[in-house]
Amino acid sequence: MPGAQSVAGTDSGKRYIWGAPGRRAWPPAHRGDGRAATSGVSAGLRPPARLRSAAVPPPSRSLPDPYGRDVLAAPRRRRTVPEVPATGDVVVEDAATGFCGLVVVCTSSAVTLEDRAGRRRVFPLEPARFLLDGEPVTLVRPAPAAPAVRRSASGSRHVAGLRARTARAARVWVEGVHDAALVERVWGHDLRVEGIVVEPIDGLDNLAAAVAGFAPGPGRRLGVLADHLVPGSKETRIADAVTARFGGEHLLVAGHPFVDVWQAVTPAAVGIRAWPDVPRGTDWKTGVCAALGMPDTRTMWGRVNGAVRDYRDLATPLVTAMETLIDFVTG
Structure with missing residues (x-):
């Protein structure tokens, strides 16, 4: 070289x-x-032994670990302590003192427990401070309850801050002023939301002429709430005749089976066992007052009207009929 x-x-x-x-x-x-x-x-020549030993390291003679990997060397998971809302049905034990009791008061920083003897103690809301069924837990202040949905007397959702709405052309007719008063008492809020006007008429005897004058049509529907709408009654015959004449697309007659709207108020609400049976041929309101010992119909009406707080004080047939009419005229 x-x-x-x-x-x-x-x-x-x-x-x-x-x-x-x-x-x-x-x-x-x-x-x-x-x-x-x-x-x-x-x-076939090999390097000297002293050179071979320096150039090639001896093979490893270490034996495999018969116990596998060292489980203690693996990172340990941190235990998670669950959070439990401190509501009035939770019974816990304070881990530090052993005091066990029911949650009675909870603030942002402390909770008050009451034991079975009526003794109360206040504890701070610290992480993992309490035991629930023997397991550590962290009590937290319960989330504020969602505000309750306000309901109208008819059971529908109450619309807060309702502003007057221009009345629709559609109408709901009822047979008299007492019917109109009860409808307003229970469905007044709903009717104002929808812009529906309720008008009393003097019975059903002149219903055909009144419907002709109203002239129901598109955007101008008419619903009629009738008393004593049972098979064979005069009211049923009138309702059938009017529906046949004007059709049912823009006109609907619905009602309840009671002789008078008073009877649609539940006896329990009025404070009587049952509405009395009135002999045929006797004015129904007059007969009721006589049977119940009321001096006159005006006094009895005040009692009936004042007994109605919401739809639960009315019989189901009246509630169903009125809900059907509102849906019809607003549809």
């Missing part, structure tokens, strides 16, 4: 030549055919 100095030496009786710095050249070996081999290793 150009520029390299060669130094001869021996090792284990074999001759070798030092070549370039950091490299060692082996004497050329001869194959059986007299040609020189390209490598001393391929010719």
Whole structure:
């Protein structure tokens, strides 16, 4: 090799030549055919033992771990303590003192517990402070309850801040002023929301002429609330005749089976066991007053009207009929 100095030496009786710095050249070996081999290793020559031990590290004799991986070396999960709202049905134990009681008061920073003997103690709301069924928990102040939905007397959602709405052309007719008063008492809010006007008429005897004058049509529907709408009654015959004449697309007659709207108020609301039976041919209101010992119909009407607070004080047939009419005229 150009520029390299060669130094001869021996090792284990074999001759070798030092070549370039950091490299060692082996004497050329001869194959059986007299040609020189390209490598001393391929010719069956091995480097000296002291050189082999320095160049090749000894094989590892370490044995596998018979117990597998070290489970203690794995990261441990942090235990999560559940949060429990401190409501009035929760019984917990204070872990520090052993005091056990029912939650009676809870503020933003403390909770008051009452035990079975009526003794009360106040504890701070600290993480994992209490035990519930033997397990640590963190009591938290309950979330404020959602405001209750305000309902109208008819049971529908009350519309707060209701502003007057221009009345629709549609109408609901009832047979008299008492009917109109009860409808207003229960459905007044709903009718104002929808812009529906309720008008009393003097019975059903002149219903056909009144409907002709109103001329129901598109955007101008008419609903009629009738008393004593039972098979074979005069009111039923009138309702059928008017419906047949004007059709049912823009006109609807619905009602209840009671002789008078008073009877549609539940007896329990009025404070009587039942509405009395009135002999046929006797004015119904007059007969009721006589049977109940009331001096006159005006006094009895005040009692009936004042007994109605909401739809639950009315019989189901009247409620159903009125709801049907409101849906019809607003549809």
